Amino acid sequence: MIAASSLPVAGLAATWYVSPPPTGNDANPGTAVLPFATVQRGINAAFAGDTVWVNDGVYRERPQCVRSGTAANRITIQSVNPLGAVLDGTVTPSAWVLDAGNVYRATMAAAVTVNAVIADDLPVTEALSRAAMTAPTN
Numbered sequence: 001m002i003a004a005s006s007l008p009v010a011g012l013a014a015t016w017y018v019s020p021p022p023t024g025n026d027a028n029p030g031t032a033v034l035p036f037a038t039v040q041r042g043i044n045a046a047f048a049g050d051t052v053w054v055n056d057g058v059y060r061e062r063p064q065c066v067r068s069g070t071a072a073n074r075i076t077i078q079s080v081n082p083l084g085a086v087l088d089g090t091v092t093p094s095a096w097v098l099d100a101g102n103v104y105r106a107t108m109a110a111a112v113t114v115n116a117v118i119a120d121d122l123p124v125t126e127a128l129s130r131a132a133m134t135a136p137t138n
Contacts, residue, residue: 013073014050015050016053019036019057020058024036026038030045032053035055038063039061039087044066046077048074049073052075053080056080058088059085059087061089
């Protein structure tokens with residue numbers, strides 16, 4: 001009887017694959033044929049010495065390392081094609097609504113923390129409320 005395991009084995013580096021949906025799915029085993037959908041899932045699977053190969057696509061996430069490699073056995077996260085995988089930690093709201101005059105608003109998911117607002121590739125001043133936009137400045 002042969003048993004397969006996804007647990008790390010000392011001295012054996014694993015290779016994990018990530019591809020955007022519909023090919024990728026975080027329920028997949030992370031193989032070249034059945035890749036994960038998110039870079040975070042690939043990082044979560046990786047141990048010291050492992051490599052996470054990221055296929056072309058835009059990944060809208062902010063992955064965080066959950067464990068470290070070592071100087072001799074690093075965890076490597078690599079794009080399959082140079083400049084082919086884009087890790088974009090921004091969130092694009094999809095439902096802009098005219099609020100008043102030329103002011104638009106969008107509701108973001110509760111888990112999203114807004115650090116900056118970008119329009120036409122330039123940072124803009126962020127207003128948290130209509131009152132904040134109209135408050136007198138002395």
